[in-house]
Amino acid sequence: MAVPVIDIQQVTKRFPGVVALSDVTFDILEGEFHSICGENGAGKSTLMKILSGVQTEYEGEILVRGEVAHFRGTRDAEQAGISIIHQELNLVEQLSVAANIFLGRELTTGGFLNDREMEKQAAELFKQLECAIRPDQLVGELRVGDQQLVEIAKALSLKSDILIMDEPTSALTETEVERLFRVIERLQSQGVTILYISHKMEEVFRLSDRITVLRDGRHVQTLDRSETSARDISHLMVGREIENVHLGGERQPGEVILEVEELSLPWPGHAREWRLENVSFNLRAGEVVGIAGLMGAGRTELLETLFGARSERHTGEVRLDGERVRFRHPLEACNAGLAMVSEDRKRLGLFSLMSVRENITLCTLPEVTSAGLISSSLEEQAAQESIKQLGIKTAGPEAPVVSLSGGNQQKCIIARWLRTNPKVLLLDDPTRGIDVGAKAELYRVIDQLCRDGLGILVTSSEMPELITLCDRILVLCEGRLTGELTRDEFSEQRIMELATTGID
Numbered sequence: 001m002a003v004p005v006i007d008i009q010q011v012t013k014r015f016p017g018v019v020a021l022s023d024v025t026f027d028i029l030e031g032e033f034h035s036i037c038g039e040n041g042a043g044k045s046t047l048m049k050i051l052s053g054v055q056t057e058y059e060g061e062i063l064v065r066g067e068v069a070h071f072r073g074t075r076d077a078e079q080a081g082i083s084i085i086h087q088e089l090n091l092v093e094q095l096s097v098a099a100n101i102f103l104g105r106e107l108t109t110g111g112f113l114n115d116r117e118m119e120k121q122a123a124e125l126f127k128q129l130e131c132a133i134r135p136d137q138l139v140g141e142l143r144v145g146d147q148q149l150v151e152i153a154k155a156l157s158l159k160s161d162i163l164i165m166d167e168p169t170s171a172l173t174e175t176e177v178e179r180l181f182r183v184i185e186r187l188q189s190q191g192v193t194i195l196y197i198s199h200k201m202e203e204v205f206r207l208s209d210r211i212t213v214l215r216d217g218r219h220v221q222t223l224d225r226s227e228t229s230a231r232d233i234s235h236l237m238v239g240r241e242i243e244n245v246h247l248g249g250e251r252q253p254g255e256v257i258l259e260v261e262e263l264s265l266p267w268p269g270h271a272r273e274w275r276l277e278n279v280s281f282n283l284r285a286g287e288v289v290g291i292a293g294l295m296g297a298g299r300t301e302l303l304e305t306l307f308g309a310r311s312e313r314h315t316g317e318v319r320l321d322g323e324r325v326r327f328r329h330p331l332e333a334c335n336a337g338l339a340m341v342s343e344d345r346k347r348l349g350l351f352s353l354m355s356v357r358e359n360i361t362l363c364t365l366p367e368v369t370s371a372g373l374i375s376s377s378l379e380e381q382a383a384q385e386s387i388k389q390l391g392i393k394t395a396g397p398e399a400p401v402v403s404l405s406g407g408n409q410q411k412c413i414i415a416r417w418l419r420t421n422p423k424v425l426l427l428d429d430p431t432r433g434i435d436v437g438a439k440a441e442l443y444r445v446i447d448q449l450c451r452d453g454l455g456i457l458v459t460s461s462e463m464p465e466l467i468t469l470c471d472r473i474l475v476l477c478e479g480r481l482t483g484e485l486t487r488d489e490f491s492e493q494r495i496m497e498l499a500t501t502g503i504d
Contacts (some may be wrong), residue, residue: 003029004027004028004029004030004090005028005029005030005031005065005162005193006027006051006062006063006064006065006162006193007025007028007062007063007066008025008026008027008028008047008051008060008062008149009014009025009026009060009061009062009063010023010024010025010059010060010061011023011024011025011047011050011058011060011061011062012024012058012059012060013043013046013047013050013055013057013058013059013119013217014059014332015395015403016395016399016403017457018399018403019217019394020043020046020217021043021046021047021050021058021217021218021502022216022217022218023045023060023218023219024043024060024218024219025219026212026218026219026222027210027495028162028193028195029193029210029212030191030193031188031191031192031193031203032193032194032209032210032342032348033184033188033194033196033208033209034193034194034196034208034209034210034211034212035194035196035198035204035210035211035212036048036195036196036197036211036214037197037198037199037204037211037212037214037233037236038213038214038215039215039237039238039407039437039438041184041216041393041407041408042214042215042216042237042243042402042405043103043214043216043217043218043406044166044197045166045197045369045405045406046212046217047126047214048084048164048166048195048197049084050062050083051077051082051164051195052071052074052077052082052083052164053071053072053073053074053075053076053077053082054074054084056070056071056072056073057322064080064081064082065281066163068122068207074502075104078158078160080162081160081162081199082160082162082163082164083155083160083163083164083360084155084163084164084165084166085151085152085154085155085159085163085164085165085168086093086151086166087167089144089147089151089346090137090151091147091150091151091343091346092139093138093139093140093347094138094139094140095138095139095414096119096136096137096138096139097122097133097134097135097137097138097142097150098115098118098119098122098135098138098148099115099118099120100139100154100281101121101122101125101135101150101153101154101155101157102118102121102122103154104117105157107121111409113440117464118135119136120135122135122157123135124365125156125157125465125475126149126153126155128153128156128183128186129149129152129153129156129179129180129183130179130182131146131149131176131179131189131502132231133146133149133150133218134252137283140211143296143300144343145173145176146173148168148169148170148172149176151168152168152180152183154343154378156183160192161191161192161193162193162195162398163187163192163193163194163208163493164194164195164197165194165195165196166197167197167198167199167406168196168198168202169200170196171295173461175294177203181206181207182297183208184208188207190401190414192316194207196208197318199434201230201233201234203231204228205225205230208223208225209224209225209414210222210223210224211223211225211228211233213233213236213237213488215236215237215400217235217411220237221236221238223282228246237437238437247443247444247447247468247469251286251287251288251450251451251471252292253284253286253287253471254284254285254286254287254347254453255284255285256282256283256284257283257284257285257320257321257423257424257457258283258318258319258320258424258457259282259283259308259318259319259454260279260280260281260282260305260315260317260318261280261317261318261319261323262278262279262280262315262317263276263278263279263280263302263305263314263315263316263317263318264276264277264278264279264314264315264316265298265301265305265310265312265314265479266313266314266343267312267344267479268312272478272479273480274390275298275301275312275479276298276301276302276305276479277479277480278313278316278480278481279302279315279476279479279480279481280316280481281314281472281481282475283424283455283456283457284455285423285453285454285455285456285473286450286451286452286453286455287450287456287471288447288456288457288458288469288470288471289456289457289458289470289471289472289473289474290458290460290466290469290472290473290474291457291458291459291473291474291476292459292460292466292473292474292475292476292495292498292499293459293475293477293499294477294499294500295475297476297477297478297479297499298476298478298479299428299459299476300343300459301479302459302476303340303426303428303459304340304459305319305338306327306333306338306426306457307327307330307333307338307340307426308328308329308330308331308332308333309330309333309340315346320336320338320423320424321338321423321438322377334363334420335409337422337423337424338422338423338424338425338426339417339418339420339422339424339425339426340417340425340426340427340428341410341413341414341417341427341428341430342428343429343432343459343502345406345409345410345413349410349413350401350402350409350412350413351401352401352402354400354401354405355397355398355399355400355401356387356392356394356396356397356398356399356400356401356412357379357380357383357397357398358379358382358401359401359412359413359416360382360383360386360387360412360415360416360419361379361383361419362380362416362417363417363420364382364419364420365418367382368382380397382419383397384397386412386415386416386418386419387415389415389418389445390411390414390415390441390442390445391411391441392404392408392411392412393405393408394408406434407434408438408479410430410431410432410434411438411442412425414430414442414445418449422454423454423455423457424454424455424456424457425449425454425455425457426448426457426458427456427457427458427459428458428459429459429461430442430446430460431462432461433464439465443468443469446469447469458470463464463492463495464492465490465494466490466495468488470490471487472484472485472486472487473485473490473495475495475498476499477498477499477500482498482499483498485498
């Protein structure tokens with residue numbers, strides 16, 4: 001019979017104004033695949049940070065292999081055989097892929113860094129992951145999905161026998177997810193214990209031996225996979241049935257507000273030459289248009305080009321309200337009525353040293369300024385309005401934004417841009433890392449904004465999300481627009497066919 005490799009006993013973690021974990025008790029058995037489920041803010045990531053030595057102050061006890069363990073840092077946890085793949089990427093963009101993997105554990109020869117050996121070992125790790133990332137490439141040059149794979153390789157390099165995976169597939173394509181699960185199966189065959197956090201029920205039920213549900217910082221139940229279902233787990237997560245998202249009746253789009261004609265974005269030094277090639281479409285007021293495609297199709301590049309956030313000079317024409325525009329900087333786009341929520345909230349959206357209030361009001365400070373000075377009362381009032389509008393779960397406007405769950409951090413970023421009163425809202429994978437309950441709330445917010453006359457362009461790696469939200473879906477493949485679907489033409493199969501057109 002399997003024995004507990006980790007025994008969590010009455011663990012409580014308090015932050016100012018918030019109890020993140022309250023008297024949590026359960027165990028993890030040696031060699032099992034144990035999934036941890038719960039809504040954003042349920043305490044999953046906080047508990048994993050305690051187990052991996054990131055959070056060192058808490059009440060209660062953690063036993064590892066029967067011995068009380070109180071880690072003073074991540075190095076202690078690693079020495080105990082525990083490593084973590086964080087939901088939020090912890091990489092140094094200015095260093096190479098290999099340097100990131102061995103950061104703090106550099107290989108040396110004669111007192112000098114042995115870059116060749118580190119790159120060789122990194123290449124072996126990527127061979128395990130069946131991907132072709134170059135060990136000598138700068139991490140800052142990689143897209144989010146590849147950065148996620150670097151984090152996974154970094155954890156694998158520690159050769160830990162307890163591996164915590166916090167939303168490891170949130171930025172991966174379906175193909176990359178399949179590769180990761182093949183790696184997980186190999187690790188389990190070697191006796192590695194996997195603690196797995198995911199909002200995706202198909203992943204949870206694919207390999208789990210047992211599933212633990214947390215809600216509002218408390219342990220609800222731990223169940224064998226065979227004893228439960230995705231519906232039961234969802235119910236335990238929220239304490240109620242999760243209803244299907246039913247948005248309002250058919251929308252009535254207005255006038256065309258954004259027109260894109262023959263838009264092309266060069267790709268210097270790449271065999272494909274173009275990141276985007278002759279892309280044309282339009283967007284109406286009161287309409288949600290989705291951008292579908294596999295990783296590398298050009299979804300993010302399209303939104304960044306429209307928002308003036310690309311250094312390459314594009315060709316083609318963009319018109320806003322009939323007027324030709326060419327934004328050289330996001331500030332110009334913002335002043336013209338565009339807003340963009342990026343896919344990588346930690347690197348490109350969040351100001352981690354600031355409060356919730358400061359993150360929400362940062363783009364609209366003139367509105368909360370009196371006599372040339374920022375009015376704390378006006379700023380707090382504005383922040384409270386946004387907190388109420390988006391249902392942001394926080395101890396208050398002054399709470400550090402990093403104390404919020406990932407989903408609530410994303411809501412703060414969306415709130416910031418909504419305060420600019422944009423005509424066109426660009427959303428790049430806006431629900432990445434957000435739980436099912438929070439997604440439903442966000443869908444309703446997007447629907448209402450659309451009905452209020454906003455034109456919304458949204459990308460997502462989840463086809464059901466686009467099918468739920470959108471009036472039309474544009475499909476990209478390798479930078480080219482391969483199809484446009486209306487609501488009565490939507491199907492996952494049709495989207496996938498268009499997304500793989502021209503791919504061998």
